[in-house]
Amino acid sequence: MTNNVLCSISTRGxxxxxxxLTLQSVATQTVxxxxxxxxxxxxxxxxxxxxxxxxxxxxxxxxRGIKWAxxxxxxxxxxxxxxxxxxxxxxxxxxxxxxxxxxPDTLEILLSHTADDVGxxxxxxxxxxxxxxxxxxxxxxxxxxxxxxxxxxxxxEVKEVDHLHxxxxxxxxxxxxxxxLSPRAFREETLFTYGxxxxxxxxxxxxxxxxxLQNAKGGIRTNIAEYKNL
Numbered sequence: 509m510t511n512n513v514l515c516s517i518s519t520r521g522x523x524x525x526x527x528x529l530t531l532q533s534v535a536t537q538t539v540x541x542x543x544x545x546x547x548x549x550x551x552x553x554x555x556x557x558x559x560x561x562x563x564x565x566x567x568x569x570x571x572r573g574i575k576w577a578x579x580x581x582x583x584x585x586x587x588x589x590x591x592x593x594x595x596x597x598x599x600x601x602x603x604x605x606x607x608x609x610x611x612p613d614t615l616e617i618l619l620s621h622t623a624d625d626v627g628x629x630x631x632x633x634x635x636x637x638x639x640x641x642x643x644x645x646x647x648x649x650x651x652x653x654x655x656x657x658x659x660x661x662x663x664x665e666v667k668e669v670d671h672l673h674x675x676x677x678x679x680x681x682x683x684x685x686x687x688x689l690s691p692r693a694f695r696e697e698t699l700f701t702y703g704x705x706x707x708x709x710x711x712x713x714x715x716x717x718x719x720x721l722q723n724a725k726g727g728i729r730t731n732i733a734e735y736k737n738l
Contacts, residue, residue, distance in 0.1 A: 515541040516593035518586035519606035520549040526607040539616035547589035549581040627709025630676030631716035
């Protein structure tokens, strides 16, 4: 039986830091995705199959029956990469940043809350050290400028919200990512998940945890001048 889930990871500048931890968390899910695509946005991409650490990680994915691929990106920003994943023909896409580590049951829990009227499901996105266990927030788009993101604290019950960020499971092929944003593309996840809400789908936060190992280097923190083809 397949859940028809693609895991999409866009990476830049994190070969030797957090990306391996992200891949390990994918390989050890209690309910694994069917496919994994790594979009490599590095200026000088390498063949990860020739790196011993990645060789072992790819072997772990093979053992779990997770089909995987590395796709060289256009270096225009992760929203371009995630839009490609959005159009690959899967029912669901599990979006992960390359500095996140999902708890082993995260995908299983996210999938358990999917339904015909659900457009996206996310859990807590926690950056250690945890200073506040629960965030007092509504998750409503009208309050986006006046409250913290509800996912920055533990989620203790299922709640409908207007938008999600960072990592979540979403229904593919319904909403497009905004490709008019800059390569850093702040708020692209907000725009995308709120778009699903506007189209009539429910957006949920549920009790599960993905750890955000906020990396000072790489990703959107890369100097914008380093991006090519702009």
